Amino acid sequence: MPRVATGESVVSRAVRVVEAFGIDDEALTVGDIARRTGLHVATASRLIEELVRVGWLERNGKDVRIGMRLWEIASRSSPTLGLREAAMPFMEDLHQVIGYDVQLAILEGTEVLFVERLSSPGEVVNYSRIAGRLPAHASSSGLVLLAHADPAGQELAMAAPMKAFTRNTIHTPAQLRTTLARIRREGYALCPGHIYADTTGIAAPVRGRDGTVVAALGLIMPNDDSAFAKVPAVQACARGISRVMASTSTRTS
Missing domain, CATH: 3.30.450.40 (GAF domain)
Incomplete structure (x- = not known):
């Protein structure tokens, strides 16, 4: 599994991005996610785009939301x-x-x-x-x-x-x-x-x-x-x- 210089895997960082969403968060910005995860904004943005591509997140302008695909898998x-x-x-x-x-x-x-x-x-x-x-x-x-x-x-x-x-x-x-x-x-x-x-x-x-x-x-x-x-x-x-x-x-x- 690819790892960054700190030794953390890409999967671990992606999990941090998804778990940045709290129960009351309908949407977050890239900056919000970066602050909550402690990731650099560029890193957070790159991971968000990857997760959007597979349907785990959705993006509408500046707003990032949990994707329907992630909900579907979790419910199933x-x-x-x-x-x-x-x-x-x-x-x-x-x-x-x-x-x-x-x-x-x-x-x-x-x-x-x-x-x-x-x-x-x-x-x-x-x-x-x-x-x-x-x-x-x-x-x-x-x-x-x-x-x-x-x-x-x-x-x-x-x-x-x-x-x-x-x-x-x-x-x-x-x-x-x-x-x-x-x-x-x-x-x-x-x-x-x-x-x-x-x-x-x-x-x-x-x-x-x-x-x-x-x-x-x-x-x-x-x-x-x-x-x-x-x-x-x-x-x-x-x-x-x-x-x-x-x-x-x-x-x-």
Whole structure:
């Protein structure tokens, strides 16, 4: 693999260019990408043109965007594709009945990664989005996933800095340990005002064929007295997804 004088391969630099795009970046300029990657502007420009030629990026004047070809490849090969397909009918039912944001998440280290979402614009403030991340300790979905993670993963989360979004956010190892034990005992997470004061997060575990928790189904709704009444619906949908995951795995194994 060709390398530059620093020893970094061309592929590594190309990856840096693609990863310069954040969740909120619809488009960047060459200068933006150069600054974020630490590459010389001429080098960044050359790599961008190569990536445009293969369809991984698109360029319109000064604007550089993620290309449809990259999206196509990522969507086709996503390891969460089966999970999302199993979950979507249940998510649609829950979204139609409850009327608030419904989301599906997996655990990535000390963060929760959202792989699917159905939203109701204007209903609630929701920081999550598809392919977006949040600290696991602050999210109802993240807490469910941490509660069922291996001990090493839990200890990693407890040792990491815990950002407090509001006064209700879990921010100490002792609080996190107690909360995870309660979630394992009760089978759900209910987090009023943990990320935004006016919203409540509810989440329940989704299990795979062997019974291990592979994802979390979450509901984001207003922070009011009706939140607890929505827990059984979230749990029922999570169990439904789990049944489909188990039967699909059995048929394809």
